[in-house]
Amino acid sequence: MIPELTKSSVSMRDPKRVEQILTSMRNAGSSTLQVISDFDMTLTRFAYNGKRCPTCHNILEDSKLISEDCKDKLQNLLETYYPIEIDSTRSVEEKLPLMVKWWTEAHKLLVEQKIRKDHLVRAVKESKAMLRDGYKQFFDHLHQMSVPLLIFSAGIGDVLEEVIRHAGVFHPNVKVFSNYMDFNDSGVLRGFKGELIHIFNKREGAVLNVEHFKELQSRFNVLLLGDSLGDLNMADGVMNLQNILKIGYLNDKVDERRQSYLNTYDIILEKDETMDVPNAILLYITGQ
Numbered sequence: 001m002i003p004e005l006t007k008s009s010v011s012m013r014d015p016k017r018v019e020q021i022l023t024s025m026r027n028a029g030s031s032t033l034q035v036i037s038d039f040d041m042t043l044t045r046f047a048y049n050g051k052r053c054p055t056c057h058n059i060l061e062d063s064k065l066i067s068e069d070c071k072d073k074l075q076n077l078l079e080t081y082y083p084i085e086i087d088s089t090r091s092v093e094e095k096l097p098l099m100v101k102w103w104t105e106a107h108k109l110l111v112e113q114k115i116r117k118d119h120l121v122r123a124v125k126e127s128k129a130m131l132r133d134g135y136k137q138f139f140d141h142l143h144q145m146s147v148p149l150l151i152f153s154a155g156i157g158d159v160l161e162e163v164i165r166h167a168g169v170f171h172p173n174v175k176v177f178s179n180y181m182d183f184n185d186s187g188v189l190r191g192f193k194g195e196l197i198h199i200f201n202k203r204e205g206a207v208l209n210v211e212h213f214k215e216l217q218s219r220f221n222v223l224l225l226g227d228s229l230g231d232l233n234m235a236d237g238v239m240n241l242q243n244i245l246k247i248g249y250l251n252d253k254v255d256e257r258r259q260s261y262l263n264t265y266d267i268i269l270e271k272d273e274t275m276d277v278p279n280a281i282l283l284y285i286t287g288q
């Protein structure tokens, strides 16, 4: 049906069900579709030439905007909490308070650095952040077909926006839910706006943004892209949901986590740094 689904990186728990969902979504047409995607390590690459690529937080951590002492502290936090984030032996209940602690401590350290809003452009430009291969086709196709793309990220909204603006794909059909920085009148970081979004509270974030989903009521078919089990809840605010196809990038600790991803995502992409499969699926659904 879609040749890319036979790639060696692709696994499916129930290929027949995937086929049924795809047929249903294609028959309903692109006017009924919305795409909801995570950002870090889903739209961005996990690794390039064997080296880890940065998340939104890492872009700041690696930049000249942060003192060496602060870099060490943020690195310690990463080394402590990232292994917990991806630990398949711990429950979400056990991880949740630890994730809140990680995000809260990291944001406090960033605020202490008195980061200037007008320096973010340069930090992104000088960073090693990379969108996945095929990103341009993904963003441009959704734009051409007027399909809304919601990027739902526990990263930093201001940095995320700059990454996609820098790549020339921040089209008007893109909306972002994320942690946005709060700058004072002089353009200096003084905190973060609204409720904290971390990887395990995207359900609450989705429900809080009811107005967005109300506007998209007629788009009852959802293509969801994520890289963590927390991303599975990103579509919880969608109204009149009829079909949802969940694609999960499995980037790290692949053998330990394969079964839980197979149980929860419809399609999993193991160590696949491309947008080939989402792009092929979008072309199919939109009848191109």
Ligand SMILES: Nc1ccn([C@@H]2O[C@H](COP(=O)(O)O)[C@@H](O)[C@H]2O)c(=O)n1
Residues within 6 Å of the ligand: 038, 039, 040, 041, 055, 056, 057, 058, 078, 082, 085, 102, 103, 106, 152, 153, 154, 155, 199
């Ligand atoms: N201080 C931090 C906190 C989180 N991260 C990573 O960011 C990712 C969250 O962003 P999504 O777009 O994937 O929702 C998450 O996977 C954390 O590993 C970080 O790098 N530093």
